[in-house]
Amino acid sequence: xxxxxxxxxxxxxxxxxxxxxxxxxxxxxxxxxxxxxxxxxxxxxxxxxxxxxxxxxxxxxxxxxxxxxxxxxxxxxxxxxxxxxxxxxxxxxxxxxxxxxxxxxxxxxxxxxxxxxxxxxxxxxxxxxxxxxxxxxxxxxxxxxxxxxxxxxxxxxxxxxxxxxxxxxxxxxxxxxxxxxxxxxxxxxxxxxxxxxxxxxxxxxxxxxxxxxxxxxxxxxxxxxxxxxxxxxxxxxxxx
Amino acid sequence: xxxxxxxxxxxxxxxxxxxxxxxxxxxxxxxxxxxxxxxxxxxxxxxxxxxxxxxxxxxxxxxxxxxxxxxxxxxxxxxxxxxxxxxxxxxxxxxxxxxxxxxxxxxxxxxxxxxxxxxxxxxxxxxxxxxxxxxxxxxxxxxxxxxxxxxxxxxxxxxxxxxxxxxxxxxxxxxxxxxxxxxxxxxxxxxxxxxxxxxxxxxxxxxxxxxxxxxxxxxxxxxxxxxxxxxxxxxxxxxx
Numbered sequence: 175x176x177x178x179x180x181x182x183x184x185x186x187x188x189x190x191x192x193x194x195x196x197x198x199x200x201x202x203x204x205x206x207x208x209x210x211x212x213x214x215x216x217x218x219x220x221x222x223x224x225x226x227x228x229x230x231x232x233x234x235x236x237x238x239x240x241x242x243x244x245x246x247x248x249x250x251x252x253x254x255x256x257x258x259x260x261x262x263x264x265x266x267x268x269x270x271x272x273x274x275x276x277x278x279x280x281x282x283x284x285x286x287x288x289x290x291x292x293x294x295x296x297x298x299x300x301x302x303x304x305x306x307x308x309x310x311x312x313x314x315x316x317x318x319x320x321x322x323x324x325x326x327x328x329x330x331x332x333x334x335x336x337x338x339x340x341x342x343x344x345x346x347x348x349x350x351x352x353x354x355x356x357x358x359x360x361x362x363x364x365x366x367x368x369x370x371x372x373x374x375x376x377x378x379x380x381x382x383x384x385x386x387x388x389x390x391x392x393x394x395x396x397x398x399x400x401x402x403x404x405x406x407x408x409x410x411x412x413x414x
Numbered sequence: 415x416x417x418x419x420x421x422x423x424x425x426x427x428x429x430x431x432x433x434x435x436x437x438x439x440x441x442x443x444x445x446x447x448x449x450x451x452x453x454x455x456x457x458x459x460x461x462x463x464x465x466x467x468x469x470x471x472x473x474x475x476x477x478x479x480x481x482x483x484x485x486x487x488x489x490x491x492x493x494x495x496x497x498x499x500x501x502x503x504x505x506x507x508x509x510x511x512x513x514x515x516x517x518x519x520x521x522x523x524x525x526x527x528x529x530x531x532x533x534x535x536x537x538x539x540x541x542x543x544x545x546x547x548x549x550x551x552x553x554x555x556x557x558x559x560x561x562x563x564x565x566x567x568x569x570x571x572x573x574x575x576x577x578x579x580x581x582x583x584x585x586x587x588x589x590x591x592x593x594x595x596x597x598x599x600x601x602x603x604x605x606x607x608x609x610x611x612x613x614x615x616x617x618x619x620x621x622x623x624x625x626x627x628x629x630x631x632x633x634x635x636x637x638x639x640x641x642x643x644x645x646x647x648x649x650x651x652x653x654x
Binding site: 264309311312314315316317318319320321322324330331334337410 | 462464487488490491492493495497499503504505506514518519547560564567577591636
């Protein structure tokens with residue numbers, strides 16, 4: 175840590191000690207209540223990511239089912255959705271939502287919607303691949319027993335698909351949390367923006383930025399752990 | 415019981431079935447044999463509409479099941495099917511595999527279905543496997559459970575699509591033995607297989623398919639001892 179600080183610090187010319195380090199932390203994050211800014215930014219990041227992942231997952235399920243449907247207009251519409259959303263940069267989409275479609279609306283809500291709709295397109299592809307990855311014989315076996323298409327889908331195909339897509343779904347979840355760091359483009363003071371504001375106010379770049387980085391890391395790491403736990407539980411039937 | 419009238423099936427330009435007219439009586443054990451690509455599996459899969467016929471009609475228990483607006487799920491409840499690759503549901507235990515369809519379709523209560531499933535498992539000597547997942551049992555056991563799963567719906571006929579072709583040689587016997595028992599109990603069966611011994615001993619009628627038509631059919635003794643058509647003679651000389 176001392177080496178790191180030595181390189182990146184603009185705090186005076188002398189060598190750094192532990193107490194200097196604490197002093198800087200105190201000056202940048204505590205004394206001026208910078209931690210409150212960070213905390214409020216974190217809250218907004220979590221809020222946006224939380225609603226976005228719900229919207230994205232719901233849209234993903236819906237459009238994935240449309241993509242595998244036999245009804246052509248539904249397939250066409252779902253393809254249009256994924257093509258358009260995946261072909262435009264996130265920031266551009268976010269700004270279109272923020273300044274054109276929902277101009278003047280609550281920016282947290284707008285950001286949640288924009289990130290959710292964006293994530294939904296990726297979830298669609300993840301879920302579609304998962305459903306289509308289930309052996310064809312499973313659908314045939316279900317149907318041959320007299321189960322309807324929706325019954326077979328719900329009881330036989332989806333449980334297996336969910337298990338198969340969990341790792342990629344986790345990555346999408348984590349990617350989404352990181353993506354929200356551009357929310358400030360539509361004037362949301364999210365975690366990244368909060369760090370940036372403190373940097374501006376204190377002329378110290380490394381304390382706020384590393385703090386922010388560590389918080390992101392803690393969130394993504396925690397999610398990864400939670401999902402791998404879920405994965406292990408679902409893998410029960412694979413064990414002999 | 416099953417009446418097939420001038421059945422045709424094309425996959426694109428590829429004509430797989432070229433006009434099959436055939437009747438399966440109640441209690442019959444019809445065994446279809448023939449070279450690969452002769453259309454015998456496609457014929458079987460057309461009987462419960464896993465493949466939709468290009469032309470012709472299929473009547474089952476007095477109903478035209480190829481007619482528009484027919485409730486195919488209700489028909490399939492009466493027509494069990496056993497697949498080459500078993501198609502057990504890997505995310506469900508052996509017991510759940512058997513009870514899923516009767517319970518989902520409200521044919522039996524959960525308790526009734528489980529009791530019956532256990533009786534069936536006991537009969538094939540696999541009661542101790544009730545609570546394990548299909549991943550941990552042998553191919554022969556899987557196929558016998560797949561047969562029991564079909565039986566749990568109390569079908570009037572069971573279609574077997576090369577039920578022993580994916581099995582290790584030492585497991586073929588146990589599956590054929592169970593099929594033989596069902597035959598002895600009077601179950602109507604349509605079997606597509608490469609097991610000539612089974613066709614001879616259990617079949618009440620053997621049908622030879624080649625090029626998408628039924629080339630020759632007869633009672634097993636006559637069929638094997640006195641084949642008429644040169645293609646059947648050629649085929650038997652290769653496989654016997």
